[in-house]
Amino acid sequence: MAILQKSIDKRNALIKATIELVNNAGFHATPMSKIAKMANVSPATIYLYFENKQDLVNKTYIEVKAEYTKYAFESYDENMSVEQGFEIIWKRIADFKLNDSENAMFLAQCDNTPMIDELSRQEGIKHLQPLLDLWARGKKEGIIKPISDYLLYAYAINPLSFLMMSQKRGAIILDRKHIEEAYQSAWNSIKTCDQ
Amino acid sequence: MAILQKSIDKRNALIKATIELVNNAGFHATPMSKIAKMANVSPATIYLYFENKQDLVNKTYIEVKAEYTKYAFESYDENMSVEQGFEIIWKRIADFKLNDSENAMFLAQCDNTPMIDELSRQEGIKHLQPLLDLWARGKKEGIIKPISDYLLYAYAINPLSFLMMSQKRGAIILDRKHIEEAYQSAWNSIKTCDQ
Amino acid sequence: MAILQKSIDKRNALIKATIELVNNAGFHATPMSKIAKMANVSPATIYLYFENKQDLVNKTYIEVKAEYTKYAFESYDENMSVEQGFEIIWKRIADFKLNDSENAMFLAQCDNTPMIDELSRQEGIKHLQPLLDLWARGKKEGIIKPISDYLLYAYAINPLSFLMMSQKRGAIILDRKHIEEAYQSAWNSIKTCDQ
Amino acid sequence: MAILQKSIDKRNALIKATIELVNNAGFHATPMSKIAKMANVSPATIYLYFENKQDLVNKTYIEVKAEYTKYAFESYDENMSVEQGFEIIWKRIADFKLNDSENAMFLAQCDNTPMIDELSRQEGIKHLQPLLDLWARGKKEGIIKPISDYLLYAYAINPLSFLMMSQKRGAIILDRKHIEEAYQSAWNSIKTCDQ
DNA sequence: GATGAATGAGCATTCATTCAT
DNA sequence: CATGAATGAATGCTCATTCAT
Numbered sequence: 110m111a112i113l114q115k116s117i118d119k120r121n122a123l124i125k126a127t128i129e130l131v132n133n134a135g136f137h138a139t140p141m142s143k144i145a146k147m148a149n150v151s152p153a154t155i156y157l158y159f160e161n162k163q164d165l166v167n168k169t170y171i172e173v174k175a176e177y178t179k180y181a182f183e184s185y186d187e188n189m190s191v192e193q194g195f196e197i198i199w200k201r202i203a204d205f206k207l208n209d210s211e212n213a214m215f216l217a218q219c220d221n222t223p224m225i226d227e228l229s230r231q232e233g234i235k236h237l238q239p240l241l242d243l244w245a246r247g248k249k250e251g252i253i254k255p256i257s258d259y260l261l262y263a264y265a266i267n268p269l270s271f272l273m274m275s276q277k278r279g280a281i282i283l284d285r286k287h288i289e290e291a292y293q294s295a296w297n298s299i300k301t302c303d304q
Numbered sequence: 305m306a307i308l309q310k311s312i313d314k315r316n317a318l319i320k321a322t323i324e325l326v327n328n329a330g331f332h333a334t335p336m337s338k339i340a341k342m343a344n345v346s347p348a349t350i351y352l353y354f355e356n357k358q359d360l361v362n363k364t365y366i367e368v369k370a371e372y373t374k375y376a377f378e379s380y381d382e383n384m385s386v387e388q389g390f391e392i393i394w395k396r397i398a399d400f401k402l403n404d405s406e407n408a409m410f411l412a413q414c415d416n417t418p419m420i421d422e423l424s425r426q427e428g429i430k431h432l433q434p435l436l437d438l439w440a441r442g443k444k445e446g447i448i449k450p451i452s453d454y455l456l457y458a459y460a461i462n463p464l465s466f467l468m469m470s471q472k473r474g475a476i477i478l479d480r481k482h483i484e485e486a487y488q489s490a491w492n493s494i495k496t497c498d499q
Numbered sequence: 500m501a502i503l504q505k506s507i508d509k510r511n512a513l514i515k516a517t518i519e520l521v522n523n524a525g526f527h528a529t530p531m532s533k534i535a536k537m538a539n540v541s542p543a544t545i546y547l548y549f550e551n552k553q554d555l556v557n558k559t560y561i562e563v564k565a566e567y568t569k570y571a572f573e574s575y576d577e578n579m580s581v582e583q584g585f586e587i588i589w590k591r592i593a594d595f596k597l598n599d600s601e602n603a604m605f606l607a608q609c610d611n612t613p614m615i616d617e618l619s620r621q622e623g624i625k626h627l628q629p630l631l632d633l634w635a636r637g638k639k640e641g642i643i644k645p646i647s648d649y650l651l652y653a654y655a656i657n658p659l660s661f662l663m664m665s666q667k668r669g670a671i672i673l674d675r676k677h678i679e680e681a682y683q684s685a686w687n688s689i690k691t692c693d694q
Numbered sequence: 695m696a697i698l699q700k701s702i703d704k705r706n707a708l709i710k711a712t713i714e715l716v717n718n719a720g721f722h723a724t725p726m727s728k729i730a731k732m733a734n735v736s737p738a739t740i741y742l743y744f745e746n747k748q749d750l751v752n753k754t755y756i757e758v759k760a761e762y763t764k765y766a767f768e769s770y771d772e773n774m775s776v777e778q779g780f781e782i783i784w785k786r787i788a789d790f791k792l793n794d795s796e797n798a799m800f801l802a803q804c805d806n807t808p809m810i811d812e813l814s815r816q817e818g819i820k821h822l823q824p825l826l827d828l829w830a831r832g833k834k835e836g837i838i839k840p841i842s843d844y845l846l847y848a849y850a851i852n853p854l855s856f857l858m859m860s861q862k863r864g865a866i867i868l869d870r871k872h873i874e875e876a877y878q879s880a881w882n883s884i885k886t887c888d889q
Numbered sequence: 890g891a892t893g894a895a896t897g898a899g900c901a902t903t904c905a906t907t908c909a910t
Numbered sequence: 911c912a913t914g915a916a917t918g919a920a921t922g923c924t925c926a927t928t929c930a931t
Binding site: 505506540541542543544547 | 914915916917918919
């Protein structure tokens with residue numbers, strides 16, 4: 110195997126270990142030594158790939174966020190109608206949050222905690238642009254309520270994080286029917302009423 | 305002042321300090337010594353009121369959660385109509401989350417983090433019963449969608465946490481108009497469509 | 500024993516351990532844990548008395564330097580003649596350097612190493628003032644060569660450090676006769692020639 | 695360039711880097727990786743030329759010491775008179791210490807610190823033999839005081855180290871006049887008095 | 890010879906918790 | 911009740927050294 114590939118593998122193993130351990134115990138309760146052990150490297154090796162613990166978790170956040178948005182928009186096409194486009198994106202996001210729950214949970218923890226640099230947070234937000242563009246189009250067409258994007262996100266997207274956490278905790282198991290109901294609630298909350 | 309009152313004051317000071325410090329730095333980045341200093345007591349004194357750090361944060365969570373739900377239901381009366389009752393409760397919750405943001409932020413961090421005992425979490429949820437009862441009535445009357453309470457909560461209530469965090473971070477300032485729009489989205493997402 | 504005394508004892512034990520260990524191994528090869536062990540306290544206890552390792556060694560330096568100069572000038576009296584005063588001071592310094600060699604060695608290491616803050620170094624120098632005053636008087640009276648104090652110190656006092664180190668290393672054992680010879684050399688090197 | 699020359703260059707670069715870095719930060723605060731970087735080689739390469747860090751610093755010491763003594767005796771000739779010979783040697787040493795202060799400072803640090811093997815220290819001393827021989831001759835001729843060579847060195851030579859350090863620290867700038875004064879003090883301190 | 894990636898051992902420092910007063 | 915001094919057990923991070931290439 111190429112030497113470069115080995116490096117990438119190690120980096121990935123570290124990112125993966127970070128996600129899993131931080132999910133289970135939180136940032137500060139996760140020692141570097143444990144991350145190293147889980148990734149099968151020496152603690153010192155982490156510092157070949159990341160500057161320090163904060164950098165490790167920042168980079169992990171950015172990476173997961175990128176993966177998340179890449180997945181979200183993969184099957185979306187700007188020529189779709191607003192409603193169709195929203196449904197496509199929403200379902201991809203639901204898919205990601207509910208199936209790839211390790212990653213989703215990590216993001217939720219980062220987003221509700223002073224665990225991530227403000228800079229990395231900004232970096233992570235940027236990738237949502239296509240959704241904001243879709244909403245802008247929807248507003249112009251009178252299909253989406255003319256309200257702040259923060260409100261739209263709060264009602265259309267963010268509830269999925271709550272559902273993911275609930276499922277993760279075993280409080281509920283989300284089947285196809287739930288997803289459909291959730292989608293309807295999401296759409297109802299942001300579409301203009303007189304449709 | 306009664307000696308008992310002095311004790312209560314110290315306990316309250318500890319709870320308050322815990323909230324503020326955990327909000328700013330996270331649970332594990334908040335040393336007991338700092339909490340003690342902010343509450344103007346000796347570190348050892350904390351252990352007269354709480355078993356250990358975990359107990360301190362658990363109890364803090366339960367206390368804040370109780371305060372939260374007490375506030376939420378204070379002006380609600382079971383004789384109100386479902387829609388009226390929901391609006392009353394929702395607006396109280398919005399009030400709490402957006403105005404008493406220290407407390408609300410603390411709850412959000414607890415709810416998205418492995419920081420709280422599962423037991424304490426359960427304990428905290430119980431207090432929401434009146435809202436669940438209201439929803440049950442709404443479903444029977446055909447006013448509220450016949451879907452899982454988790455879904456209802458995810459769409460009707462939880463978005464307020466996201467908005468509170470956004471406001472806390474300075475991304476948005478929520479005025480009366482935003483609140484009204486948010487309420488409409490919340491209601492749209494859970495009411496049955498054919499009204 | 501008073502609680503205050505116990506504190507002072509611990510602080511002193513730490514200072515003493517620092518001197519001995521740094522003498523044997525150097526600053527960076529002396530772990531805090533070893534210092535703690537030798538002083539019979541926990542590593543954490545050091546940080547109750549000193550801010551960090553650098554602070555510990557700085558404070559140790561200042562303390563030893565103060566002890567050194569206090570000893571040096573103890574039997575000196577400003578009414579003495581220049582020659583008599585110099586002899587008194589010189590012999591006290593010789594006494595200190597050659598008998599209290601642990602302390603003297605520590606000072607020598609600090610003075611020839613980037614181990615001490617520049618600030619602490621300045622602080623340490625201040626105490627030599629009486630000797631400089633004596634030399635000033637000597638120059639005015641035409642007894643001491645009219646040359647820089649640095650030169651006077653280099654020839655009159657500093658050689659004792661070299662002799663102390665040589666003795667410490669076992670290369671020479673300095674008896675009363677050596678001391679007298681050394682004193683003659685010191686005095687010859689700074690007195691004006693035409694006496 | 696011959697392959698051998700390239701090797702010598704690397705070794706020299708390592709020695710040079712060691713001196714500069716140890717001067718600035720001390721032995722233990724100077725990582726091998728930094729030495730390697732400054733010498734433009736890989737850390738691993740150091741181990742092709744030296745057994746380990748201790749060996750590197752030992753060899754550096756011996757090399758610098760040899761350079762020092764070579765310089766010191768270069769213009770000395772055994773046929774010179776004792777006084778003339780001493781002046782010649784002394785002035786060469788002063789030259790070295792005050793102009794090649796990087797090297798001189800490194801020696802001073804080694805000589806006042808448990809940084810060097812006792813063996814390497816012995817090795818370094820050997821080269822001073824011509825000076826000791828000169829002194830022996832001087833004693834026989836009644837020109838030099840009949841006292842221990844350690845005393846002679848302490849007063850005649852060692853003060854230059856102190857002056858070099860003072861100059862290095864910016865406390866004094868030594869001009870030709872200072873040097874002449876220093877020489878007089880040195881000579882006064884070791885010559886017999888009745889000349 | 891030369892390297893850069895890798896590491897185990899070690900270090901300064903912190904912190905939850907205890908205990909004598 | 912209340913405390914501040916004390917501590918053992920971590921933890922993040924560094925570094926001399928090795929080794930596959």
